[in-house]
Structure formats: structure tokens, C-alpha cells
Amino acid sequence: xxxxxxxxxxxxxxxxxxxxxxxxxxxxxxxxxxxxxxxxxxxxxxxxxxxxxxxxxxxxxxxxxxxxxxxxxxxxxxxxxxxxxxxxxxxxxxxxx
Numbered sequence: 001x002x003x004x005x006x007x008x009x010x011x012x013x014x015x016x017x018x019x020x021x022x023x024x025x026x027x028x029x030x031x032x033x034x035x036x037x038x039x040x041x042x043x044x045x046x047x048x049x050x051x052x053x054x055x056x057x058x059x060x061x062x063x064x065x066x067x068x069x070x071x072x073x074x075x076x077x078x079x080x081x082x083x084x085x086x087x088x089x090x091x092x093x094x095x096x097x
Contacts, residue, residue: 011036012068013083014043018061020051020092029092031059032076034083040064050088 016033033050037043043064051059071077079089 011038012066013080014040015065015067016043016047016061017063018059019095020056020060021058022055023057026057028060028095030095031093032079032091034067034076034079034089034091036083036086046088050090054090 013034014037016035018031018033019028020031021028031051033047035043035046035050037046044061047061048059067080070080075091079091082089
């Protein structure tokens, strides 16, 4: 028998990984976007909107999943906390060549 869904239950923090570009044809950066959303489609849409609002011209998103616990290192720890507070948290980093 299926358990009833509790709408009051806390949603997990979703992480989306990929690459972003400030300008088309420019250098890319790695990106981790953390947020809380009702489903994957909403999470991707909010992530793309937030990246555009931060001035990124292009984004290539590779993976999406739910975090199983709080990260233990910065800047991901702060990004996780921001996501729990309703923000879309963006962490960028240099990609290894």
C-alpha cells in the first residue's frame, strides 16, 4: 500500500551540476546550483532563470539529484544553507583542463 504524501514534509536540497559561460564562445566555468523545488523540471527552470539573472549567457546542465546531507566544506555549506532558506545558490569554480 502506498503511503500518503505529506505536503508539509521538507523537500530535499537539489543540486544541479554543469558548466556556464559569461559570454558565448568565452571560457567556461564549472557550476553547482543548489535549491529546493517541488520537482526536477521546476528546479531546472529556476536554476536557468537564476543563472541568466547573474549574467551568464549560456549554461549546459549535466546532472541533477538530491543531496543526502549537508556538505561539510565551504562554499557548498553556505550554498546548502541558502537553498534551505529559499534561495537559488550558485557555486562556480575553474574546471580542470
